[in-house]
Amino acid sequence: MKKITAIALTLSLTLSALLTGCGSTSDSSDQASFPDRQVEIVVGYSAGSSPDLLARALADRLSEKWGVPVMVTNKTDGSSATAIKEFLSTAEPDGYTITIGTIADLCLHMAVNKQPLYDASDFTYVCQTSQYPMSVTVKADAPWNTFGELSDWVVKNPGELLYCSSSMTGASAFATAEWVNTIGGDFNAARLVPITGSSDAAVKVAGGNATVIIGSITGVLPMVEAGELKILVMTPYADPNYPDIPSAEESGVSGLTFGNWNGIVMPSGVSEDILNTWREALGEICSDEAFIDQMQKVGVPVVYADGADWEQQVLNSIEDYKQLAEELGLRK
Amino acid sequence: METLSYLIDGFASAVSPMNLLMCAVGVLLGTAVGVLPGLGPSSAIAILLPVTATLEPMQSIIMLAGIYYGAQYGGSTTSILLNIPGEAASIVTCLDGYPMAKQGRGGPALGIAAIGSFIAGTIGVLGLTFFAPIFARSALAFGPPEYTMLMVMSFSIVMSFAGNSLSKGILIGFLGMLLACVGPGWVSGYLRFCWNVDQLTGGLNLVPIVIGLMAISEVLKGLEEQSVAISTEQVGSVFPSKADLKRSAGPIIRGTFIGFILGLLPGCAPTVSTFLSYDLEKKVSKHPEKFGTGMIEGVASPESANNANGVAGFIPLFSFGIPTSAAMAILLVGLTMFGIQPGPTLFTSGGEFVWTVIASMFIGNLLLIILNLPLVGIWAKITKVPYGILAPVIVSLCVIGSYTIRNSMFDVLITFLFGYIGYVMRKHQWPIVPLIIGFILGPIFERNFITSMSMSNESFLIFIQRPISAGILVLTVVLLILSHFLKKRTASRVKASVDSSMDLPDDVS
Amino acid sequence: MKGHKALGDRIAGGVGIVCGAVSLWQGADLYPYRQSPLMGDHVMLFFLGAMLIVLGILVGFVFHYPPVKVSQADRKTKFTVNLTFLILFAFLIVTWLLGYVIGNLLLLFVLFRVYGSYSWIKCGLFSVLVTALIYFLFIYLVKTPFSSGLVFELLGM
Numbered sequence: 001m002k003k004i005t006a007i008a009l010t011l012s013l014t015l016s017a018l019l020t021g022c023g024s025t026s027d028s029s030d031q032a033s034f035p036d037r038q039v040e041i042v043v044g045y046s047a048g049s050s051p052d053l054l055a056r057a058l059a060d061r062l063s064e065k066w067g068v069p070v071m072v073t074n075k076t077d078g079s080s081a082t083a084i085k086e087f088l089s090t091a092e093p094d095g096y097t098i099t100i101g102t103i104a105d106l107c108l109h110m111a112v113n114k115q116p117l118y119d120a121s122d123f124t125y126v127c128q129t130s131q132y133p134m135s136v137t138v139k140a141d142a143p144w145n146t147f148g149e150l151s152d153w154v155v156k157n158p159g160e161l162l163y164c165s166s167s168m169t170g171a172s173a174f175a176t177a178e179w180v181n182t183i184g185g186d187f188n189a190a191r192l193v194p195i196t197g198s199s200d201a202a203v204k205v206a207g208g209n210a211t212v213i214i215g216s217i218t219g220v221l222p223m224v225e226a227g228e229l230k231i232l233v234m235t236p237y238a239d240p241n242y243p244d245i246p247s248a249e250e251s252g253v254s255g256l257t258f259g260n261w262n263g264i265v266m267p268s269g270v271s272e273d274i275l276n277t278w279r280e281a282l283g284e285i286c287s288d289e290a291f292i293d294q295m296q297k298v299g300v301p302v303v304y305a306d307g308a309d310w311e312q313q314v315l316n317s318i319e320d321y322k323q324l325a326e327e328l329g330l331r332k
Numbered sequence: 333m334e335t336l337s338y339l340i341d342g343f344a345s346a347v348s349p350m351n352l353l354m355c356a357v358g359v360l361l362g363t364a365v366g367v368l369p370g371l372g373p374s375s376a377i378a379i380l381l382p383v384t385a386t387l388e389p390m391q392s393i394i395m396l397a398g399i400y401y402g403a404q405y406g407g408s409t410t411s412i413l414l415n416i417p418g419e420a421a422s423i424v425t426c427l428d429g430y431p432m433a434k435q436g437r438g439g440p441a442l443g444i445a446a447i448g449s450f451i452a453g454t455i456g457v458l459g460l461t462f463f464a465p466i467f468a469r470s471a472l473a474f475g476p477p478e479y480t481m482l483m484v485m486s487f488s489i490v491m492s493f494a495g496n497s498l499s500k501g502i503l504i505g506f507l508g509m510l511l512a513c514v515g516p517g518w519v520s521g522y523l524r525f526c527w528n529v530d531q532l533t534g535g536l537n538l539v540p541i542v543i544g545l546m547a548i549s550e551v552l553k554g555l556e557e558q559s560v561a562i563s564t565e566q567v568g569s570v571f572p573s574k575a576d577l578k579r580s581a582g583p584i585i586r587g588t589f590i591g592f593i594l595g596l597l598p599g600c601a602p603t604v605s606t607f608l609s610y611d612l613e614k615k616v617s618k619h620p621e622k623f624g625t626g627m628i629e630g631v632a633s634p635e636s637a638n639n640a641n642g643v644a645g646f647i648p649l650f651s652f653g654i655p656t657s658a659a660m661a662i663l664l665v666g667l668t669m670f671g672i673q674p675g676p677t678l679f680t681s682g683g684e685f686v687w688t689v690i691a692s693m694f695i696g697n698l699l700l701i702i703l704n705l706p707l708v709g710i711w712a713k714i715t716k717v718p719y720g721i722l723a724p725v726i727v728s729l730c731v732i733g734s735y736t737i738r739n740s741m742f743d744v745l746i747t748f749l750f751g752y753i754g755y756v757m758r759k760h761q762w763p764i765v766p767l768i769i770g771f772i773l774g775p776i777f778e779r780n781f782i783t784s785m786s787m788s789n790e791s792f793l794i795f796i797q798r799p800i801s802a803g804i805l806v807l808t809v810v811l812l813i814l815s816h817f818l819k820k821r822t823a824s825r826v827k828a829s830v831d832s833s834m835d836l837p838d839d840v841s
Numbered sequence: 842m843k844g845h846k847a848l849g850d851r852i853a854g855g856v857g858i859v860c861g862a863v864s865l866w867q868g869a870d871l872y873p874y875r876q877s878p879l880m881g882d883h884v885m886l887f888f889l890g891a892m893l894i895v896l897g898i899l900v901g902f903v904f905h906y907p908p909v910k911v912s913q914a915d916r917k918t919k920f921t922v923n924l925t926f927l928i929l930f931a932f933l934i935v936t937w938l939l940g941y942v943i944g945n946l947l948l949l950f951v952l953f954r955v956y957g958s959y960s961w962i963k964c965g966l967f968s969v970l971v972t973a974l975i976y977f978l979f980i981y982l983v984k985t986p987f988s989s990g991l992v993f994e995l996l997g998m
Contacts, residue, residue, distance in 0.1 A: 047381065048665025073986070077740030079516065079533045086530070112521070162787060167521035168876070191786040192876055193476075194518040194779055196599070199654045203598060209475040209787060218668075222653040222675035228472070298668055332522055332874065379983050499904060500850075503857050503896040510860055510889050517882030520874035524867055524882060548929075555956060556912075556922050720957020724949050725971055727929075731945070732979060739986055741936060748929040755922070760849030761909045778885040785880040 034274050039070045042099040044083025046076045051100045053298050061285045081109050085117040093267045095274035103260050104171055111321035112169045123265040126278050127306035132260040133234045134175055135217040139205055140230045147233040147251035151183045159189040164201040164213040168192055169330050175214040175258040182255045218299035279306050339461045342687025346695055354391045355692045358398020359699045366406020370547050370730030372418030374539050376403035377662055378736045393666050394692045400659050401696045408445045409711050413438050416547040420538055421638045424606040428630030435626055440572040442708045444580050445635040446701050452588040452636035453697040456643030468651035471596045476783035477794050481804035483777035486604050489611045493765040501766045508770025518779050531742040540734040540743040541750050545764055547730050548751025551723050576628050583613050583633035591637030595644025598654045601772050602641045609637035650674055650686055847909055854901015861893030940990030946972045
């Protein structure tokens with residue numbers, strides 16, 4: 001009897017030790033020694049795009065800092081929204097997998113779809129890494145020399161505005177819609193010129209086939225330098241790298257808030273400690289001059305923001321744009 | 333002239349040992365990958381991009397350009413020898429190249445492809461050097477209505493490839509267009525034909541479809557016919573004969589011209605120039621009915637067009653940062669990653685970077701000829717490899733070719749599906765090429781048409797009011813009438829040479 | 842003399858009609874999101890839908906084409922071809938479960954047998970050889986990311 005009990009005891013002790021050992025490996029690696037294995041950054045955009053370049057630069061810095069390999073995976077067999085959906089369904093909330101989203105993924109998707117693939121509550125919001133002010137660009141020989149003049153014209157001539165965007169629910173469309181709404185114009189009368197990217201938009205505007213493009217400045221710069229286009233303002237704020245270009249506010253149109261940004265998110269339920277580790281690391285990287293310069297060169301302006309404030313901002317944006325989409329009949 | 337001196341400087345820099353090495357390595361790697369059936373320029377760049385990431389910017393771009401050219405040539409090799417195009421632009425090369433290979437004339441076909449590409453590339457680089465700014469500006473005059481009309485014209489070329497049955501060809505062409513509608517719509521951004529399948533939300537990609545329709549179906553067909561090997565003919569002379577060269581001179585020049593002009597237009601797929609140049613050759617030839625049986629003109633022209641197209645694409649890229657094709661898009665990414673700002677100043681201020689790249693493109697073309705012409709004999713021997721070994725390897729490579737485009741096994745599924753579809757189509761003698769033409773042209777047409785409607789406030793007059801657009805429309809009508817008469821002429825010629833009366837389908841009157 | 846209607850033409854016509862109908866249906870779904878009647882995602886769908894139905898009817902039921910010789914192989918070969926197609930799909934499933942390397946190994950193994958009728962040993966040899974080459978070139982040298990298979994992921998390997 002004693003022997004059997006002894007064996008049984010030993011066995012059960014060993015088993016429970018093993019089991020708790022298995023269980024606790026993930027726990028202990030969570031808190032005490034995060035990160036202690038490979039970290040993955042999922043990007044729903046193809047190699048060479050802004051989010052991708054950002055991810056790769058961050059991956060470099062992070063692996064240097066933390067001493068673990070940081071891998072970037074591009075998930076492009078679907079749209080960026082489905083990449084996020086897949087990310088949410090496969091990633092553990094253990095801080096080892098993160099993803100970078102743009103305003104379209106993290107905001108507009110929920111604003112435009114009555115049944116979005118995911119919701120704000122599915123995420124742990126880590127931080128914002130970059131913010132892209134948008135340029136308002138028209139043909140070089142167009143009759144308007146200031147944003148104010150253009151705005152007046154738009155209000156007086158509903159139905160004449162040909163704006164560029166990837167679709168009626170794209171970022172540029174939202175920016176244009178907000179603007180036209182704010183100045184009291186009729187956005188529903190405006191006509192869309194679909195584009196495949198900001199350089200395509202530049203061609204359309206320079207060729208006289210579209211009136212204006214509100215979008216990223218990098219795509220239009222070459223044409224501006226060639227003298228085919230002129231930039232009227234930067235919105236929603238002036239870009240410190242282009243001090244000659246006034247902001248929308250300065251040009252007499254206030255109240256514009258729309259601008260593209262990149263945010264880093266994780267699945268909801270990540271522990272406070274890990275979240276802070278991430279924020280610390282990213283905050284440090286994003287305030288490093290060299291990093292900021294490097295990113296500036298490829299057209300990614302680094303603007304860091306985190307914490308409850310930023311999160312609230314994002315949630316507010318979602319609500320605001322939901323409303324805007326509703327008003328414009330863009331919500332399906 | 334200033335630009336000439338920049339070009340010369342560029343050459344001086346491009347022949348520096350390091351750059352030359354990068355170019356050579358790129359060309360070799362590209363050819364090696366492109367020669368693998370199922371892998372084309374797109375896959376080659378996707379696979380080899382990580383390799384170039386570790387290099388200096390200039391060297392990286394030079395290598396990428398070399399890879400692209402090499403892969404394009406490698407793709408032509410498989411088109412001619414195996415009837416498996418490396419990319420959509422090589423499809424047309426299959427039409428006459430493969431019959432030539434089956435007759436044991438694979439060598440001359442490969443040779444002419446290389447020579448035509450080289451000449452086209454040279455002329456292209458010269459055009460680039462002297463006329464870049466002019467071309468760049470004039471390309472801006474091409475707006476949505478012009479593109480719409482260009483697409484209408486290109487689609488009318490479908491008739492060339494519809495064989496004897498016009499209505500079937502058009503039906504299949506429209507099916508191709510429908511396939512391209514899968515994914516987000518241009519206007520609303522809402523999904524079309526996706527119905528809960530996540531992987532469809534990005535739309536269908538061209539390369540897996542082409543690989544399936546042409547490569548896998550070819551392999552399935554070979555199984556059915558129990559081929560021993562592709563060519564049982566003696567592999568004849570491996571170089572093009574004097575006669576071949578003479579016949580190809582005209583097509584090469586014409587192809588270069590078409591390819592170059594179309595290459596200036598952003599948003600006009602490179603494949604379009606290959607189709608148009610092939611069709612042109614058919615129209616000017618004394619024996620249009622022989623196309624598809626091994627006419628060397630049918631290889632020379634599209635290959636030249638393709639290469640000229642590629643070179644011309646650099647003009648919008650460097651002048652305005654506008655990529656005209658997928659490969660250009662990648663090069664643009666390369667430029668962006670290295671912080672180089674495209675713009676007209678890049679051309680005229682003697683930016684060392686641009687001219688070195690252009691010069692090394694030319695060198696790449698030269699290297700292709702030097703390295704590959706001697707190898708032609710070896711490549712041609714592939715046609716004698718027993719099918720039992722070749723076929724499974726091809727299938728395996730097709731899997732990689734499809735997968736690497738978007739790192740997606742779903743694309744491999746698409747390839748297999750279209751492999752079966754292509755096989756069935758071939759059995760029943762339905763033309764395959766219109767499906768691909770439709771798939772490529774459909775989105776370009778749709779986007780530009782609805783933009784034109786937006787611009788003109790729903791008025792069709794816009795197509796006539798704008799001079800270039802009206803011009804293309806007139807050209808299309810002229811070409812259609814010409815086609816009609818040529819068909820009648822061919823039919824009557826055939827009728828005259830056949831004793832019994834011939835059945836013509838009802839829809840060809 | 843009019844040719845008879847080939848099965849192939851009927852299928853083509855049928856496919857055209859069905860696809861056309863689906864296109865019209867999807868177009869109707871998207872009509873509310875248009876900018877204007879001729880500008881919206883429905884335009885192309887309605888156009889293609891109508892054309893496909895019309896052409897489908899013409900090709901499938903109206904026009905007569907000269908008889909086309911559809912190459913018919915014997916039963917065994919037909920069976921082999923269909924089997925090959927099933928093999929391709931089996932490959933996809935195996936790859937999903939066990940990863941690309943194992944999937945490719947098995948695919949080649951079976952295909953060498955089907956195409957070349959080599960002995961099982963030769964098949965195994967060839968498939969190992971080719972897979973090894975592919976592994977070396979694409980996975981080791983260039984690091985193409987292939988999934989390692991669901992089963993292995995679940996096992997935590």
